Amino acid sequence: MLSIRNLHASVEDKAILKGLDLEVKAGEVHAIMGPNGSGKSTLGNVLAGRESYEVTEGEVLLDGKDLLDLAPEDRAREGVFLAFQYPVEIPGVSNINFLKTALNEIREYKGLPPMEARDFLNRVKEKQKLVEFDAKLANRSLNEGFSGGEKKRNEIFQLAMLDPKLAILDETDSGLDIDALRIVARGVNQLRSKDNAFIVITHYQRLLEYIVPDFVHVLYNGRIVRSGTKELALELEEKGYDWIKETVDAEGAV
Amino acid sequence: MSTKDDELLRELALEEYKYGFTTDIEMDIAPKGLTEDTVRLISAKKNEPEWLLEWRLKALRHFFKMEMPAWQNFEHPEVDFQDISYYAAPKAKPKLNSLDEVDPELLSTFEKLGIPLDEQKVLAGVVAVDAVFDSVSVKTTFREKLKEQGVIFCSFGEAVQEHPELVKQYLGTVVPQTDNIYAALNSAVFSDGSFVYIPKGVRCPMELSTYFRINAENTGQFERTLIIADEGAYVSYLEGCTAPMRDENQLHAAVVELVALKDAEIKYSTVQNWYPGDKDGKGGIYNFVTKRGLCKGDNSKISWTQVETGSAITWKYPGVILKGDHSVGEFYSVALTRNRQLADTGTKMVHLGKNTRSKIVSKGISAGVSHNSYRGLVKIGPGAENARNFTQCDSLLIGDRCGAHTFPYIESRNKTATLEHEATTSKIGEDQLFYLTQRGIDPEKAVGLIVNGYAKEVLNQLPMEFAVEAQKLLAISLEGSVG
Numbered sequence: 001m002l003s004i005r006n007l008h009a010s011v012e013d014k015a016i017l018k019g020l021d022l023e024v025k026a027g028e029v030h031a032i033m034g035p036n037g038s039g040k041s042t043l044g045n046v047l048a049g050r051e052s053y054e055v056t057e058g059e060v061l062l063d064g065k066d067l068l069d070l071a072p073e074d075r076a077r078e079g080v081f082l083a084f085q086y087p088v089e090i091p092g093v094s095n096i097n098f099l100k101t102a103l104n105e106i107r108e109y110k111g112l113p114p115m116e117a118r119d120f121l122n123r124v125k126e127k128q129k130l131v132e133f134d135a136k137l138a139n140r141s142l143n144e145g146f147s148g149g150e151k152k153r154n155e156i157f158q159l160a161m162l163d164p165k166l167a168i169l170d171e172t173d174s175g176l177d178i179d180a181l182r183i184v185a186r187g188v189n190q191l192r193s194k195d196n197a198f199i200v201i202t203h204y205q206r207l208l209e210y211i212v213p214d215f216v217h218v219l220y221n222g223r224i225v226r227s228g229t230k231e232l233a234l235e236l237e238e239k240g241y242d243w244i245k246e247t248v249d250a251e252g253a254v
Numbered sequence: 255m256s257t258k259d260d261e262l263l264r265e266l267a268l269e270e271y272k273y274g275f276t277t278d279i280e281m282d283i284a285p286k287g288l289t290e291d292t293v294r295l296i297s298a299k300k301n302e303p304e305w306l307l308e309w310r311l312k313a314l315r316h317f318f319k320m321e322m323p324a325w326q327n328f329e330h331p332e333v334d335f336q337d338i339s340y341y342a343a344p345k346a347k348p349k350l351n352s353l354d355e356v357d358p359e360l361l362s363t364f365e366k367l368g369i370p371l372d373e374q375k376v377l378a379g380v381v382a383v384d385a386v387f388d389s390v391s392v393k394t395t396f397r398e399k400l401k402e403q404g405v406i407f408c409s410f411g412e413a414v415q416e417h418p419e420l421v422k423q424y425l426g427t428v429v430p431q432t433d434n435i436y437a438a439l440n441s442a443v444f445s446d447g448s449f450v451y452i453p454k455g456v457r458c459p460m461e462l463s464t465y466f467r468i469n470a471e472n473t474g475q476f477e478r479t480l481i482i483a484d485e486g487a488y489v490s491y492l493e494g495c496t497a498p499m500r501d502e503n504q505l506h507a508a509v510v511e512l513v514a515l516k517d518a519e520i521k522y523s524t525v526q527n528w529y530p531g532d533k534d535g536k537g538g539i540y541n542f543v544t545k546r547g548l549c550k551g552d553n554s555k556i557s558w559t560q561v562e563t564g565s566a567i568t569w570k571y572p573g574v575i576l577k578g579d580h581s582v583g584e585f586y587s588v589a590l591t592r593n594r595q596l597a598d599t600g601t602k603m604v605h606l607g608k609n610t611r612s613k614i615v616s617k618g619i620s621a622g623v624s625h626n627s628y629r630g631l632v633k634i635g636p637g638a639e640n641a642r643n644f645t646q647c648d649s650l651l652i653g654d655r656c657g658a659h660t661f662p663y664i665e666s667r668n669k670t671a672t673l674e675h676e677a678t679t680s681k682i683g684e685d686q687l688f689y690l691t692q693r694g695i696d697p698e699k700a701v702g703l704i705v706n707g708y709a710k711e712v713l714n715q716l717p718m719e720f721a722v723e724a725q726k727l728l729a730i731s732l733e734g735s736v737g
């Protein structure tokens with residue numbers, strides 16, 4: 001589904017991603033771990049098309065389509081969803097109105113008519129239940145005055161509403177309490193299907209006990225330096241990143 | 255802003271003004287120029303009584319003696335008052351009794367503007383409309399239905415003929431002829447406008463609204479509106495306005511006077527969408543209006559809500575004089591400027607009575623190379639025990655070539671007054687836009703959503719039917735503004 005080849009990207013002329021390769025097939029969950037500042041959020045932003053991130057080399061295909069050629073809104077309509085590490089507040093814009101607009105824009109792109117108000121509301125109710133998202137929050141202004149955990153939960157509520165092909169969760173677990181973590185993970189698991197895929201960025205092996213990944217990758221210094229199965233996450237938890245840094249830096253020095 | 259944003263910002267400038275068409279209709283236009291004879295001609299055309307002619311002439315003499323103001327935050331354009339025609343009316347039968355007698359070309363103009371003059375077509379009777387085309391009122395709907403309750407809603411000209419005693423009693427009592435040079439000019443040459451009287455204890459059963467349309471070239475529009483809510487009465491009134499695209503600037507100098515007697519409430523809403531000029535600042539309306547309300551009786555309330563998106567230059571300060579004890583004045587404003595538009599707008603709240611309260615919420619939005627200023631005065635008189643004011647003025651910038659300015663003035667002569675002031679300036683964040691586009695929303699729609707969210711507190715004050723219209727107008731006005 002997603003194929004990233006030799007991706008180089010920079011922010012303000014500073015190279016962050018330095019030749020990243022990744023293949024994600026439909027139905028798979030990939031976890032990306034790595035030390036702070038290694039480029040994980042950058043990868044998410046680049047895939048979603050944030051303007052301040054410049055791709056200097058490489059290609060990204062989504063089901064064979066050149067993703068880098070598309071504007072952010074078209075990538076979203078093609079099915080790319082980024083659950084933000086730091087969701088922004090948009091005062092005065094109602095959560096529900098925002099979601100309705102988003103959903104219908106995506107439908108329009110696919111040649112579908114706007115969703116009937118009743119169907120939309122039913123969907124809202126259903127998905128609210130799925131991620132146990134408070135109905136009061138759904139009716140408030142978008143993220144305005146939400147607690148950190150509520151914002152994160154709202155990301156997953158939106159994910160459920162929009163049902164994307166490829167979801168990138170950027171540290172969705174940080175800021176969630178234990179119960180919320182379990183609820184979010186359960187939501188994600190129910191949304192998993194053979195037709196979609198997830199990239200889960202996290203620092204904690206704990207999330208991966210709930211959302212069991214097919215692959216775990218370690219991102220360091222702008223590249224994926226180790227890939228493995230869920231056992232790799234356990235190993236990282238135990239040993240920290242130093243052993244990876246050392247070996248990679250040693251390889252680089254050769 | 256990045257280069258892509260800049261591109262879109264330029265595109266925005268090319269966004270066409272939807273109401274820019276002209277109507278080809280036979281007009282009766284007074285020759286250009288302003289003398290006592292011009293005033294006499296207008297007065298005669300309108301078959302006015304002698305006292306009103308004298309009143310106009312007195313105003314004209316004041317006008318000739320007055321100077322252009324120099325305190326506003328923009329360079330005042332040269333206005334050649336002798337190069338304007340002060341009266342333009344569609345050539346038609348002197349009095350229209352039914353819709354069939356209205357020139358079909360005129361009807362279709364209002365239809366194009368989305369203003370229904372056919373009573374059957376109006377949404378289940380929630381809105382009564384007075385339509386003013388250039389200098390004259392074309393048609394006032396639902397007049398009979400309103401009459402049953404004693405409500406008078408007609409053109410100003412008709413009020414002069416049919417209710418001269420009311421006009422004479424209140425005209426110029428809130429905005430004196432000498433208030434400012436444009437008020438003096440308006441008092442001398444005003445053409446038409448709306449008149450409303452709500453009798454004691456009556457809650458006006460529907461929204462009243464007036465649509466103003468400037469069509470003729472080289473003419474000014476000088477309408478005069480007078481609304482009186484007698485004791486315990488309530489009325490909600492809305493005005494909307496558009497004009498064709500023309501290369502020359504056109505002058506609009508209106509005067510609106512509101513009088514609320516004891517326990518009465520007047521809600522006055524404006525959706526102003528005059529032609530703003532093109533992207534280089536050519537053409538557009540100079541919107542210099544004087545609007546003021548008088549809370550004359552105790553416990554009265556006057557509330558101004560304005561959504562200002564049009565005009566090359568907007569210069570207006572709807573205010574309230576809080577004379578009655580416990581009276582309340584409110585001002586809610588959204589002013590959007592783009593391209594080379596200039597807006598200097600705000601309010602004056604003058605507290606005279608005891609326990610008077612005022613609230614000011616101003617939301618400026620600037621894009622392009624426009625400048626948007628809030629100018630407000632809160633004045634507390636010596637007798638205004640325990641007066642309270644709350645002022646909030648926010649500015650939102652789109653792009654980095656526009657300007658937002660705030661000039662809040664306070665003059666307090668009573669120590670018991672409580673005054674609160676809050677102000678913020680923000681930019682539409684790249685992160686906010688990215689958040690919305692990442693969910694599949696078109697960048698233009700995203701800007702519209704953010705702006706409407708920002709202006710929500712003000713839009714919420716508008717009557718339902720118009721809030722939706724205003725939201726669309728804000729979104730359309732910003733089309734292409736950011737990436």
Ligand SMILES: Nc1ncnc2c1ncn2[C@@H]1O[C@H](COP(=O)(O)OP(=O)(O)OP(=O)(O)O)[C@@H](O)[C@H]1O
Pocket residue numbers: 011012016034035036037038039040041042043052085
């Ligand atoms: N907009 C930006 N401007 C300047 N530098 C940036 C910007 N965005 C990211 N960077 C830099 O790029 C590097 C990678 O940042 P990124 O956010 O991708 O790291 P991360 O792996 O997500 O880290 P964390 O685990 O802390 O979330 C960091 O050094 C960061 O400072």
Ligand SMILES: [Mg+2]
Pocket residue numbers: 040041042085170171
């Ligand atoms: Mg990060």
